Amino acid sequence: MEVRHYAARTVVCGALLLCLALAVPASSGAAIKLTPVTGKLKTKIGIADQKAEVFDEERLRDIGFGYARRSVAWDVLRHADQRAELDAWVTGARLMGAEPMITLARSGKTTGRLYRPPTAGQYLREFLRLRKRYPSVKTWSAWNEANMCGVGTCRKPELVARYYTLIRRNCPGCKVVAADLLDQPNMVRWVRGFRRAARFEPKYWGLHGYIDANRFQATRTASLLKAVRGEVWLTEVGGLVARRNRSLIKLPQGQAHAARVTRFIFDRLARLDRRVARIYVYHWRSSTRRDSWDSGLIGANGKPRPALAIVKRALGQTVDSGDGTP
Numbered sequence: 046m047e048v049r050h051y052a053a054r055t056v057v058c059g060a061l062l063l064c065l066a067l068a069v070p071a072s073s074g075a076a077i078k079l080t081p082v083t084g085k086l087k088t089k090i091g092i093a094d095q096k097a098e099v100f101d102e103e104r105l106r107d108i109g110f111g112y113a114r115r116s117v118a119w120d121v122l123r124h125a126d127q128r129a130e131l132d133a134w135v136t137g138a139r140l141m142g143a144e145p146m147i148t149l150a151r152s153g154k155t156t157g158r159l160y161r162p163p164t165a166g167q168y169l170r171e172f173l174r175l176r177k178r179y180p181s182v183k184t185w186s187a188w189n190e191a192n193m194c195g196v197g198t199c200r201k202p203e204l205v206a207r208y209y210t211l212i213r214r215n216c217p218g219c220k221v222v223a224a225d226l227l228d229q230p231n232m233v234r235w236v237r238g239f240r241r242a243a244r245f246e247p248k249y250w251g252l253h254g255y256i257d258a259n260r261f262q263a264t265r266t267a268s269l270l271k272a273v274r275g276e277v278w279l280t281e282v283g284g285l286v287a288r289r290n291r292s293l294i295k296l297p298q299g300q301a302h303a304a305r306v307t308r309f310i311f312d313r314l315a316r317l318d319r320r321v322a323r324i325y326v327y328h329w330r331s332s333t334r335r336d337s338w339d340s341g342l343i344g345a346n347g348k349p350r351p352a353l354a355i356v357k358r359a360l361g362q363t364v365d366s367g368d369g370t371p
Contacts, residue, residue, distance in 0.1 A: 086359055088315040091143065093281050093325040096332070097130060100137025104343070105329055109360045113138040114146040114280055114325045116189040116225075118153040119163050122174050127153065135179055145182050146325075147175070148225050148251070148280065149208070150189035151196045162188075162197040165207045172212060185212050186222035186251050186280065192235035193227050202238035209243060225251035225280050228265035233272045240273075247273070251280035254314060258282050258306050259297060263317055270318050278323040282310055283340035284352055290337040303340060304351035311359040326356060 091112025092105070099105055115134055121127045138145040149172070151162065163171070175182075187209040191198045198205050205224050212221045223239060226232050240246070250273050257266050270277055284303030285296060307326070315321055331341035342353040 085361075086311060086315055087319065088311075088321055089323045090356070090360055091146075091323060091325040092329055093327040094329045095134075096330075097133035097137050099329045100134075100141050102330070102343075104349075106141050108357065109362065110141070110143055112146065112323060112325065113141070113143040114148065116148040116150040118151065119149045119168060119171055120152050122171065122178065131179075135182065139181065144184060145179075146184040146186065146222075146280070147179075147182055148186035148189045148222070160195065160197050162201065162204060165204070165211060168208050169211045169215070173215060176216060183216075183218060184220045184222075185216060186225050187212055188224045190227050190253060191224035192229065192231050199231065199235065202235050203242035206239045206242035209239075209247065210245070220249060221247075222249040222251045222278065222280070223247035223275075225253060226269070227253050228256045228269070232265060233268055236269070236272050246275065248275045250275055250277050252277055253281040254279045254310075255282060255285075258310050258314060259285050259302075261306070261309050261313075263313055266314055266321075267317055270320060276320045276322040277318075278325070279310070279314065279321065280323075280325050281327040282314070282324060283307070283327040284310075285338075285340055286331070286350065287339040288337070289335060289339075300350045300352070304355055307352040307355040311355065 089112060090110060091114055092099075092110045093114040095115050117131055118124075118127060121131055135145055135147075149168075151160065162168075188196075188198055188205045190196060191202070191205045193199055209221060209223050212219070223243075226235065236250075250269065252266065252269055254266055257263055266277070266279075284306030285298045286300055286303045287298055288296060310324065310326075315324055326342065328341055330343040330347075331339045331345045334345050336345070341350070342356060343349055
């Protein structure tokens with residue numbers, strides 16, 4: 046998730062989909078009958094959302110997410126407003142009882158750094174500040190959407206490998222994800238470059254599986270599983286409800302589509318391999334009725350969407366027809 050925070054990520058995700066020209070027929074939006082997710086899942090389920098205020102919602106606190114994830118600018122602590130937002134997010138995740146995960150990303154504020162990744166020295170300095178400020182955070186990812194051209198690292202896997210090594214050396218006892226990747230065509234090639242540079246086999250990899258999920262495919266997720274030995278966490282994934290970023294490519298969307306995608310995530314992607322160890326659903330609630338990217342489980346009007354029922358079932362909850370979900 047790019048920083049400042051929600052809006053930037055939505056534009057990036059839309060641009061990516063446009064570039065890949067995913068010409069998939071639009072969903073008819075017809076009503077669907079949702080049935081329970083098949084079988085018991087061993088995969089751990091979390092929520093990915095950039096907004097600290099979502100933790101104020103009783104519905105989220107009670108749903109049973111054990112994990113929470115967000116991305117932040119690598120220089121987040123240099124900016125008072127971003128620092129306050131992150132403080133609130135970490136506190137909210139902890140109060141909910143969720144294990145927080147933080148992914149570092151490109152700078153979200155300073156124009157001169159917007160597309161220029163930090164040097165290893167700059168990265169280490171800011172990471173040590175983050176560790177000191179948030180000692181309870183034990184799960185980190187070295188870089189967000191590292192294989193996407195536009196964030197400065199798609200042709201520099203060796204730089205991200207250096208970031209990863211620095212976190213591992215300076216965060217004893219932490220789980221360190223090599224990088225969060227997009228399921229786009231250069232993914233496996235990028236991973237090979239990372240591994241050559243790191244000379245170490247990471248235990249954890251992150252994947253933003255929007256393309257596979259919204260096309261009801263598992264091709265790219267399977268290719269990453271084949272390319273690496275460690276666990277693969279779907280650190281962002283969700284069904285598209287609406288996309289309003291002026292893209293000329295028509296994609297399936299709508300609440301019915303999002304519910305089917307969510308079912309596919311838990312019934313297909315989560316079961317590809319036992320190494321698919323975590324899934325972070327993106328995201329809890331849309332901000333407005335005109336968000337450029339919306340895959341929220343709750344609408345801007347506060348009403349639950351059908352996909353929420355699927356998530357509840359995956360978490361082992363009994364879905365009550367009185368909560369607005371099937």
